[in-house]
Amino acid sequence: MVRRNKINTFFLGFFIFLILILFMVPIFQTIFTSLKTDKEIYKVPVSIIPHNLTFIHYKYVFTNLASDFFSFFRNSVVVTSVSVLLILSLGSLASFGLARINFFGKNFIIFFVSFIVSIPLIITVIPIFMFETTFRITNTNIGLILPYTAVYMPIPLFIMYGTFLKIPTELEESALIDGCSRFMIYRKIFLPLAAGGLVAAGIITFLNCWGEFLFALILTTRRSATTLSIGIMKINQQEQAWALGPMSAIMVLSTIIPFTLYMIFQRYFIQGLMEGSLKG
Amino acid sequence: MTRSKAVIIRDNIDGWMFVLPAFLFLLLLMIYPIIHTFILSFQKYNFVYDSKPVFVGFHNYIKVLKDATFKKALLNTFYFAGVYIPIIFILGFFVGLIFSRYDMITGKLSKVILFIPMVIPISMSSFMFLFMLNPQWGIVNSIFKDYLKLPGLARDWMNDTSTAMNMILLVTIWWRVGFIGLLFLSGIQAIPRSVIEASIIDGANAWRRITGIILPNLKETYMVVGILAIVTSIKLFAQVVAMTGTLSPQNAGGPAKATLTLYVATWKSAFLYYDLGIGSAMGYLMSLIIVFLFAVNFFINKGEKA
Structure with missing residues (x-):
């Protein structure tokens, strides 16, 4: 009985974890886009996690914009x-x-x-x-x-x-x-x-x-x-x-x-x- | 304790002294405008062409009610409300239920996370979704096409009349679900522990516990969530303008009026065409709809109590 409850709690926790990850996608996506190079942003297939981090878009916001x-x-x-x-x-x-x-x-x-x-x-x-x-x-x-x-x-x-x-x-x-x-x-x-x-x-x-x-x-x-x-x-x-890059940087x-x-x-x-x- | 006359007079003076500054603000910037708009709704007044407002009786209201655009906006608003209200009730309830069972460290963390959308300005959230839904470089289409190999599901989400409104629903649900979920959570936690424990001893299973005890005990939560969901549906504005009118305000409510809501239509007639009389009449019709929906909400939740 206790054992079953533990397994249930574990699965419930895992389920919540998955939902929260899905919930955070728009936010992470924006942060990641602001850190990608332009080449990577406009490439198909779209990468989920950036390969090379860059602050070029932040620099653009602080200079050109x-x-x-x-x-x-x-x-x-x-x-x-x-x-x-x-x-x-x-x-x-x-x-x-x-x-x-x-x-x-x-x-x-x-x-x-x-x-x-x-x-x-x-x-x-x-x-x-x-x-x-x-x-x-x-x-x-x-x-x-x-x-x-x-x-x-x-x-x-x-x-x-x-x-x-x-x-x-x-x-x-x-x-x-x-x-x-x-x-x-x-x-x-x-x-x-x-x-x-x-x-x-x-x-x-x-x-x-x-x-x-x-x-x-x-x-x-x-x-x-x-x-x-x-x-x-x-x-x-x-x-x-x-x-997309500078806009995401502004949003962040x-x-x-x-x-x-x-x-x-x-x-x-x-x-x-x-x-x-x-x-x- | 009876109060002496001097005390009563002093209390009145003190009371009004404290309230007056805030009251004046509300009087000048809320009450006066509400009355002025009411008068304007019976006048013909184009802010650019007309030098003076002219009284025209119910002409504005008749014109608005006959207008096909207004009907379309009304239908869109009711479509939004009809989908949004049930979904936010069901999702909010499940969020509340899950967290009532699972309130540990992760539970606290989840609360923090679920509230984050409330912190981000709504125009920014709309842009986040707009970028993810971008037909070429958006992650949504890329997942369908390149990761799941289902190119049939990819589309131009915001330019397709059949999906645009649903995308606005998606942003709105994402924005509100954490908050509504927490309202349900506090409602569930207000149910006395002993009632739930008694049912466990009586051998009620989880399903019986939810339908028999938790759902009937959330009357007040239904009322509050109902009011909030109605207000969110009727006040649907920023999401639409940010997601459809970003390149030109004229496009807001598009494609082909698919996302034109009452609020957007009112804003367009008053501030893009400067027809303040028509805009005021639409604003008042919208308020009537809110009052009507509040009354429905009140009677549904009151009827269940009996």
Whole structure:
């Protein structure tokens, strides 16, 4: 009986291993292509594992495509980091208010935030596009930061709201009696205690903004203002016939930051994602 | 504890002070646009040619509903949802089930791996698949032709009207399956251990255990996964534009409208033809469909409870 179980576990493990390998094929294929020589990329039959490793495509990205790549990269970094900071600061303030203070209109706001999670974003894009054209802020970083901050606010807000709800009330009450202002309580007591939730909310917001597609596609038509997720399409258009090597190198390079963050904060990420989806 | 009037007033002021900055952002950049789009959907307004929007009543809606392109987009979206939703339920359930049985070091590693697609921007994932599906130099055709010696199976995947949409399904499933699987896993782990152990003592085999105990106890998971799968299906956009519109946005939704979804059609009419009135009407029709599907999802899962 025990023996049979062991064999079963072994086969199950092997089966999972096979599935995971298959699952990773697109990622490995991209990394391998970025390391192959051009001769090997455009050869039939396609080799699965590269024979000679080369960094020539990375060099090409850093020299010939440098101006485009670095401007896309800079835009992605600026837009994403400012949006994350805004969302975390405004979102944590709001979720503290919602979780810890009784005030008129609170349930309405909670309902309202959960309602806007489910609407298709394209409904909001049209007026935002008109408004940004009027104020001439299309093709700027601010033009992306503003909509990102609004659009990606609800889910982190719910995650932080959940974290704040779990903190016991005694601390807060004694601090209120001691004459602390609410803002001091929020900053000195709640923010440090809710660090885990903040990290989870931050990492999810980061990934959302880094990979955002719709707003970046519509609001940034100029190459100087666009982010990596749209920039890769522009580079593909410019390089014409399937420059697989440099394109793969760009894909690897532009996934490094989110991937590293994910590996460091992996635990928070998974927990935050689950909480966010269950509440949203 | 009754609160004094002074405390109530202070709480109201404090509460709104905390909420106001975020609320203003949402008001200006989410609520105002939602209302504005609603008004636009009753106006004729081409952003390039018309100087001012003109009120036309339900004209936009009628025009959209009569439009063959819209019908095609609607059919494509329902085809996608009809294939995607069952597959993601079944695969997600099996991923959750396998990991609930096998939660060791490898289990943790697998979790990390299954989440990786969520980390990669969706446009990049689409490109990864696009390159693998390249008819000449892609690995997929090469495996069929050169490794398995089955040249009959090789084709121009993204230019073939019968396969293009299925390739977009493939990317989407690859992207979402780890996450949905983990939702199922947490649902399965929430079933009390004692219930499952009791069934083992009663001599229920694995199949009976799955159909009799695990499946009926996942009501909440079905609800959440249902909502997420509906949203993914209706919001199908980035994958299509990246995989079919990369050389020219005009081509997005091709070949021959085979991958044209509601979202892509809305985007095209609003931002390629600058017909904001028609685009707004399509956006609102799409929202109606989402509300309808949410209601269906709610009643299916509620009905099972009774």
